[in-house]
Amino acid sequence: MQTTAGSSFLRAEVDLAQEEARKRKAEKTKTLGSPIEVPGKPLAITIQGSGAWTAESNAIARLIDLESGKTRKIFKGHSGPVTSLVLHDNGRILITGSWDQTIRVWNTQTKEVISSTAAHTDFVKGLFIIPSLNLLVSGSSDKTVRFWDLSDVRSAQPLVSTGSISAHTRPVERFAGYATSDTTGVLYTADTMGIIKAWNLEKEEGTPIRWRATVRTEFKHHRTGVNDMVFGADQLWTASSDETVQVQHVVPPKETKPIPPITHPVAVKAILHLGLTELAEPYLITGAGDVIRVYDVSSPEEPELLNVIDAHWHDVTALRLWVRKTVGEDGVTRVEPWVVSASLDGTLRKWRVSELLKPAPVQAEAVPSTKEEPTNAEKPSGLTEEEERELEELMAED
Missing domain, CATH: 2.130.10.10 (YVTN repeat-like/Quinoprotein amine dehydrogenase)
Known part of the structure; x- marks a missing residue:
């Protein structure tokens, strides 16, 4: 009982520290990425044209106009x-x-x-x-x-x-x-x-x-859960709660160096490989905790960290490419690539790819993490411990 009580006390201390850090970071990041407030926490997104379709914790799906930030449609x-x-x-x-x-x-x-x-x-x-x-x-x-x-x-x-x-x-x-x-x-x-x-x-x-x-x-090759996965050019890229992004050659080339894991300080929840999109540029964007990182992976054997962005005040859940098209006063249509990030802080945020590729002047301050390995022990509720934590986060008041 003492061990259980002690563990609960330590967990409570960690939770309080995390909550306090998130409050500070919410103020610090409140205007970054032109945030679009989402009533439910966005768990998944897909982009089509200027619309972002969101799957949300409040039991609805939504279509949001990325230009205006307004909700176009709700699916209940x-x-x-x-x-x-x-x-x-x-x-x-x-x-x-x-x-x-x-x-x-x-x-x-x-x-x-x-x-x-x-x-x-x-x-x-x-x-x-x-x-x-x-x-x-x-x-x-x-x-x-x-x-x-x-x-x-x-x-x-x-x-x-x-x-x-x-x-x-x-x-x-x-x-x-x-x-x-x-x-x-x-x-x-x-x-x-x-x-x-x-x-x-x-x-x-x-x-x-x-x-x-x-x-x-x-x-x-991963020690615990896979949170995101993309395939292209005979490569399978995966993001995991073991704090790594890894790539496997589905058809191994004749001569190649082993590709090392790209390590992060916390679980990696989302990846966007621009080389596997219509942009076809050799950059990998990751969401680990509340931070976005940008890597040059033109040589996957030697990935180079280009930028670290203090993007959100809660976990990033998804990263998607938005090919933004605007018509100028001269009638010419201009195309510019952006990245849209979704987070449990209840926002979608928009980032120019050109700006993401520039090194940030200030290093990101990550919200403290409990650093616990997810487990799958069954709880009396029928949920695993991992799912119980997920439910707590989804239902928690911001």
Whole structure:
């Protein structure tokens, strides 16, 4: 009992110090990045045109105008935090996943729910789409991955399940992948233990539609949960709670040096590799704690830290590229790349890429971290310790 009481006291002291540091930093960063206040804490974002689509802790999804900062549309219907979202059919369809265990399909013009699907037996934690295959992939705290057919996505009926994966032993939250033909693809799945599995996907002949997943390989280079994952140019980039960003060559080159982990002082929650976007520039942007870092990865074997930005006063949850288009008085359309960051401080912030690449004059002051390794011991509530902490942060008053 003394040990428990002592641990609780120390945790309370750490929490108080963290709260005080966040208050100071909230004042310090209140105008940085032209913040857009979001009523719910943004857990995921996607950008299309000048709009930012947000999945929020207050059980809604939202479309925000990045130019004006105003809310264009709100999508209500979930009964728990919305953790993930994807756009389909050139933005005419929005698909969301939630802690309420459902996947909802929305008409983005009317804001109406097209369908609701009881997708998992626990929280839906991630969604991924391969458009050319009409394939939606979902991951959950129930440790499964499920496949859904989008051929008839405008039907009011629940989505049709077309297969599943049950090989993970921890919640599955992050995905990457691509089509290799009209009936085949490659999928990467990552869980909160840090295990990443690569799968060959094949659409079986006949009806109903079924997708078969065959494991290709497994990566175990992270010590704990994978928080973000992107694929491109035969490289798989991952961000983890083990405080590293790592890259794996899916097709190892004949001659190469080992690529070292890019270490951070705290868990890395978000990455944006500009080289894998339409910008095609060799820069990696990371969100670890409330700080954004910029690296030159033109030589991945020797990444160079270019900038550290005191960006938010709470954890960064997502980083996305925004290709901003403006029309001048001369009628000429100008294109400028920006980065949009989302955070548990309840804001979206906008950063010119050109400014991010300039070294900052002041070193970032990170909010103190408990530095605890996430665990997955089951609690009486049915949540893991990691999920309980997540819920506390989502529901806490700012």
